[in-house]
Amino acid sequence: MDLGEVVRQEVLHDEQEQGTSTTDTFMAHRGRLMQPLAGRLRHRPVEGLLTQSGTTARHRPRRRALLRWFAITSVPNTPRHWIGPQSHTWWDVLVMTVWTDEDWVRHFRMAKATAIYLADALRPHLERQDTNMRPAIPMLKRVAMALFYLASANSYREVGQQFGVGLATVADSVLEFAMAVEVHLYPRLVRCQRPMDQVMAGFAALGFPHCIGAVDGCHIRICHPGGAPGQLINRKNFSSKLLLATCDDTGLFINAETGYSGRNNDAFVFRETHFCQAMDMGIYLPESPMLTINGVSIPPVVLGDGAFPTRKWLLTPYRVPSNAQQRNFNSLLSHARNVVERAFGRLKARWRCILNCLWVRPENATSIVAACVVLHNLCESRGHRAPDLPPPNEQVAQFLAEEEAHQQEEAADPPRGQPYNPQDDTHRREGQAVREALAGYLFRAGPRRRRGRVTVGP
Structure with missing residues (x-):
């Protein structure tokens, strides 16, 4: 036997x-x-x-x-793979050899040459070495995985199946890419890249002279975190990160703050930004030209809505306009400030991960939103057109209407719970004087909004 x-x-x-x-x-x-x-x-x-x-x-x-x-x-054992069976045909054959620049812009929001430039700029910070176990992922592929995730509403698993890599590899690549872009490319790309006289000429063409930017806030919805979720819930009762950004006349962001939760007020966040402090001290534009109207010295101004505090360089609309001059000023300011609203629209249309809900940890959401802002400026400066957004549904349209109504009703006073600062009264008086001088100047000789178009003359 x-x-x-x-x-x-x-x-x-x-x-x-x-x-x-x-x-x-x-x-x-x-x-x-x-x-x-x-x-x-x-x-x-x-x-x-x-x-x-x-x-x-x-x-x-x-x-x-x-x-x-x-x-x-x-008993036979089931074999376990160090790396599971995966397909690299889509990336190696189709994307790298067949796709044109139009295909790259459609799927990655930028041309292949721009992606290569991005990979070369981040190579010293992200490139990995080959090991005895397996070769490292090429640098361009790591960048493409991050761009594909940011440009779509796909999950890490779906991106990994598309590129033939694991879920953890995609997650690490996206977060490392976002942090590297925030640290190394943000100072280079999120700033005033054009001469100031060109920016002023652009806003003058929109009907508001002597202006260098428009500021506004935008809520980026994030997944509901555990622990203490109340710190991130905004007044609309969902968790969000507040993106407070300033852009020029073409929609390029010259400043952006992404680290504050949606619970904070726009005015409070704006007072804490380095941009506001630099403008108050006059060091952001040390050689800025001054405009004098009726004895009032007017520095280069930034346009904001009713949620922001009034300053001599930050103009907000009249809360309740009482005459034609004030209504004309509000109309011109709203028309010129609309550039930042359109910039936010192109930002979310280009990077769909922040369009609905960003499914990452709150501490990682800040870097991803900052990376989207940097990449927006890169695509805008290189002429890559943003895709069109689908028309908003009834719920989104109602939310936008309520948001606009809230901004019009919100006072420029300090938020509740903030200590009183006498300097705010000084800034408010100076801002009101500048606003009155500019409102009279625009009503007499500047462009005015009549029936949806900009006209010139009294």
Whole structure:
């Protein structure tokens, strides 16, 4: 009788005595059998233990243990892959060899040359080395994975299946890419990249002269975190991050703040920004031209809505316009400030991950939103057109209407719970004087809004 037949008969005999199955017997005795097996094999030949004639009552437990061990080792194990079966055809064949620049812009929001520039700029910070286990992912592919995730509403798993990599690889690539862009490219791209006289000429063409930017806030919805979720819930009762940004006349962001939760007020966040503090001290534009109207010195101004505090360089609309001059000023300011609203629209249309809900941890959402702002400026400066957004549904339209109504009703006073600062009254008086001087100038000789168009003349 061969060894396999002896093992099978012995196992069946034990099952009949104990009333258990083979699998239960193996799992119950597996840990007990493996430890003393080596010592038993050294002191007694295997052939003697496997035959009935070579065993006694004293050796029978050892014989059964040995037979069960042989039965366990004879069961075939399912192979486990270090790297699962994956397909790289889509990236290696289709994207790298067939796709044109139009295809790259459609799927990655930028041309192939721009993606290569981005990979070269981040190579010292993101490139990995080949190992004995496997080669490193090429730098351009790492950048493309991050761009594909940011430009779509797909999950990490779907992006990994598309590129032929694992879920953890996609997650690490996206977060490392976003942090590298925030640290190394933000200072280079999120700033005033054009001469100031060109920016002023652009806003003058929109109907508001001596202006260098428009500021507004935008809520980026994030997944509801655990722990203390109340710190991130805004007044609309969902968790969000507040993106407070200033852009020029073409929609390029010259400043952006992404680290504050949606619970904070726009005015409070704006007072805490470096941009506001630099403009208050006059060091953001040290050689800025001054405009004098009726004895009032007017610096280059920034346009905001009713949620922001009035300053001599930050103009907000009249809350309740009482005459034609004030209504004309509000109309011109709203028309010129609309550039930041359109910039937010192109930002969300280009990077769809922040359009609905950003499914990452709150601490990682800040870097991803900042990376989207940087990449928006890169695409805008290189002429890559943003895709069109689908028309908003009824719920989104209602939300936008309520948001606009709230901004018009919100006062420019300090938010509740903030300590009183006498300097705010000084800024408010100076801002009101500048607003009155500009409102009179625009009403007399500047462009005015009439029936939806900009006209010139009184």
